[in-house]
Amino acid sequence: MKTAIRADAAAAMIPDGATVLIGGFMAVGTPHRLIEALVRRGARNLTLIANDTAMPGKGIGKLISAGAVSRAIVSHIGLNPETQAKMIAGEIDVELVPQGTLVERIRAGGVGLGGVLTATGLGTPVEEGKTVVEVDGQRFLLEKPIRADFALIAARQADYLGNLQYSLTAHNFNPIMALSAETVIAEPDLIVPVGVIPPDAVRTPGVLVDHLLERAA
């Protein structure tokens, strides 16, 4: 059984300079309470790995506004002008990665693979500095695995063992990120007794989850 921790206790676990995977797509399926606790703690110098930086004042956008992020590995910053401004000002180092490549790099890091071969990005600026591998006459880019110190993931519900279930488009990167960090902290909307989530509905087995955020107030 997991113990439920407070958001501020979770934020205290994550030191400045940590590398953090954060689930969500434009602030949907993102761990809002964990993000707010990191902002309250005044976190600094985080390396953020996420699909996007949401919008100013929403989800991951709050971490950007607060100056908590010094490096971001993301696929899209188009809806957050603050990220773009901080990138141009040299305050945030942004690495843009194609979305499908990003999720597979994170998966590779979590499932013990040495990388991913993909045709995405060939002949574009994404290819620069990367190894091209030919397999049966077809060219692919070698994309390296990603792992992080922490994964902060959002789920629809968890049981006491940390088994997780997600809802609709709030899955996004969450089930993948749950594989790829030393410490996984899940923020469920609901916590239910063991047995309420049937085995077939579990998308992230509780063995991958280290801490559950306590229920929302």
Place this chain on the structure above:
Amino acid sequence: MSVVDAKEVIARRVAQEIHPGMLVNLGIGLPSMVAHYLPRDSGVFFQAENGVIGLGARPPEGMEDASLTDAGGGFVTAVPGAASIDSAMSFGIIRGGHLDMTVLGGLQVDERGFLANWMVPGKMVPGMGGAMDLVAGARRVIVAMVHAAKGDAKIVPECTLPLTATRRVSLVVTEMAVIEPTEAGLVLRERAPGVSVEDIRAATTARLVVEGDIPEMRLD
């Protein structure tokens, strides 16, 4: 032609490329308008790369689900038979050749049929999001864009903007023309009602292959 009319022409024409039973991904903005011009029971499933196959219309006011949005973050519904998927499955479907068609906007298309649509160095760096995977992986790639931008040609000999992929796109639909990139170059297939081949040539810096009479677009 006003901008609104131009977009409607493009969306109506692209809609004719979509057939019953297809799985289709529509980009944000103009491409998303295409769905309005399909018959109600077309049997088409729309994929949104953030994680749903079977994207439906906007929900009634006050009934939105915060966990059900399209790739632009707008509230949507899911049609009967829909499936929710994570990002690895979503891009596996895209990259793995399971997506019949993607419709995307464009900044430039060139004589090789290559598309540039994700950044303008020094000006606009939004990130590629899912665009590179979509262009690399979808079975058909349709570029839906206005023909020229403020007098600047967008259909050019060679893209000057960073490429999205080095895969030849399947079709380019503008408010002036339908153009098919082929081995032999950009073949002019159709012209919009009232638009001449000369008009199209004047708005295009790329070489166009024009063979025989070019029919008018059907816009029903």
